[in-house]
Amino acid sequence: MKALIETIVRPLVDHPEHIEVKEEETDYKIRYHLIVHENDVGKVIGKNGRIAKAIRTVVYAAGSDSNKKIFLDIM
Template identity: 75%
Template sequence: MKALIESIVTPLVDHPEDIAISKTEEDTKIVYHLTVHNDDVGKVIGKNGRIAKAIRTVVYAAKKDGEKRIYLDIM
């Protein structure tokens, strides 16, 4: 899943070397924390959050049946 998130976000940002993805796993969910350079936050979130919503939709759709619920947190 980290590779999927990175492959989606990399073309959007000017500083791809500053992309960091961490994973926190709990009983019922898995949370991925995406951190990008301060100049790139607006590009990843998009106007009215449209790009962030699209990224989350793709990530949620990639979940396999039977897996825990997946969340994407963009910082």
């Protein structure tokens, strides 16, 4: 899943070397923390959060096989 997130985000940012995805897993959920360069945060979130919503939709769909709830935080 980390590779999927990086693959989606890499073409959107100006500083792809600063992309970092951290995974935090508990019994009932998996939380991914997407960290990008401070100048790229707006590009990843997009106007009115549209790009962030699209990224989350893809990630949630890809993780639907799991019984755990999936969250994606963008920092």
